[in-house]
Amino acid sequence: MTGLKDIQKVYFIGIGGIGMSALARYFISLGKRVSGYDRTKTVLTSELEASGINIHYEENVNLAPKDIDVIVYTPAIPADHKELVYYRENNYKVVKRSDVLQWITEAAFNVCVGGTHGKTTITTMTAHILRDTGYGCNAFLGGISANYNTNFWSSEKNVCVVEADEYDRSFLKLVPDIAVVTAMDPDHLDIYGTPQAVEDAFVQFAGRVKKGGCLISKYGMKRSNELKADHHYTYSFDNPKADVYATNIDVENGSYRYDVISKGWKLKGVLLHMGGLHNIENSIAAITVAKYLKIDDEKIKNAVANFKGVKRRFEYVLKTSRHILIDDYAHHPEELKALISGIRSLFVDKKCMVIFQPHLYSRTNDLAKEFAQSLDMADEVILLPIYPARELPMPGVESELILDNMQLPQRQVLTKEVMLDWVKMHKPELVVMCGAGDIDTLLEPVKQILETD
Structure with a gap:
């Protein structure tokens, strides 16, 4: 593992990306000096600037800082980006965003949420439940939490909740104690080539769960029999063949009330103020993580009821x-x-x-x-x-x-x-x-x- 404590000055190429900005905020929380480039100024980059991060919006080697320990870039940055080329040619330490997440997760207890859809909501809801109940976690989210208006927060507890991004196979560098797989549908075929290659990557991701760890996967997925871990639970919206599912679903003033049923436990009267039946299913995955961590039932229910969702998700x-x-x-x-x-x-x-x-x-x-x-x-x-x-x-x-x-x-x-x-x-x-x-x-x-x- 790279010594994160030894890194004092970090430069981000593509700092305005949702995943990159979370890492920038992480380094700021550690008291490091952070700066970055992005192509356009956005609400997110303005927030980063307000937190003390120097950002420029012109692809210009003269504006790129020279006294830097690590350069972090996103795969969305083209290989011929002038600043990226400069740093590589001058033998700076240049790493992908996924490499930094690997460093962080190698030294923590990790909940890693992957899947071709649903992962941002499940990651955010899981992190919210852990924070709201007092369990505590560091959160690296792929969206802006409506509860806290951020995609990152820190905690003294050495627990990380991480959105596991399949693009560029980034998630295969993570080391989960608990992994969630929401879906393995064809996507990013510009990277993977075939639907089977996408599935192969998710099978590999599930295989990265630590010994004695837990895998939570959506029931009925193709090749789900190849997803293995020492503890494995399936979840579904309402299929009783799954290990965890919802029943007694009612609509109340644009919200949902339902019971979550598992073989060993029941959580009755869960209230979710987030639209979309698929978000009931997303909540089941997050609740299953919380139950696995032995968080109190009433605290879980209160946290779900307090969940305001994710910006741009319903x-x-x-x-x-x-x-x-x-x-x-x-x-x-x-x-x-x-x-x-x-x-x-x-x-x-x-x-x-x-x-x-x-x-x-x-x-x-x-x-x-x-x-x-x-x-x-x-x-x-x-x-x-x-x-x-x-x-x-x-x-x-x-x-x-x-x-x-x-x-x-x-x-x-x-x-x-x-x-x-x-x-x-x-x-x-x-x-x-x-x-x-x-x-x-x-x-x-x-x-x-x-x-x-």
Whole structure:
């Protein structure tokens, strides 16, 4: 293990990323000197600057600090990035974000949550339960906790709750005492190549659980028989064949009340103030972690009831008698399916209007039919142009590729500007805006339009 205590000055290339910013906050909490680069200024980078971190937004070797112990970069940074090339050519210690998480987790008791969807909510809820009940943990989250308005917090207790990112196989450097696997659906095929390779990586991840440790996996996954650990529990939304599942589910004023049943225990009257039936299932995974750690039942229930969710995960941006606006990070077909199903369960008498921004050309190309099937569950759909993130355009791959595979009559592709004009004209009652790109920058304009109705 690299001696973290010996590191005094850290520089982050891509500091504004959700995972990178959590590590930057971690080093600040240790009293280290932190600085960084990012391409654009965001709310997150502004918060980091407010905490004393010097950030520049120009790819410029002259602005990059020279007196640095470790340079941390995200895989989203291109290999020819001028600053990254400079540090490598001058023999600085250059590591990936996953390497730093490996250093941290090698010396701690770790709860690592992985899966192609659901992991951010489960990680955040698990960390919240451990914090709220007084158990204590350090948290490295892939989203902003609505309870604490941050993606990182520290604790004197040497326990880490970590979101295990499968992109670039980063999660295979973690050393879990407890691992959660939520899903192994095809994603990041630009990295893995085939769905089987994605599954192989999750089997490897489960195999990294320490001797005597615990694996918690979703019931019924393909190749689940290959997921092994000394203690292994399966969870499900409501399938009694799983080791842990929910029953007696009721909707109460937009919230859910239910019982969580296991072979050895019952947790009755759990109250979750977070929309989406899939979030009941997410809560079951987090509750199973807490029960494994022998946290008191009433403390667990109070913590779940206090959970406010994750920013951009089924987040109510506007909720009035006339209009509801929901924001969600869903960017995979299975996530969209879960999101729209959750909307349907809560708002059975309202027309479901979905505005979706596809994320990545490669993902759109690989999963166009699956995206179409999920979006067909809505009443009306507007597709925005693809958000490219780290990718260059692919010939023939546009949002129309999804549109052409859809059966829903009420569907169209609109630019951002025309979409806002459409909302002004139609003032829909229930709007769901989703995607992992920059669609969140359109939330405030849409909210203002709906509020004026």
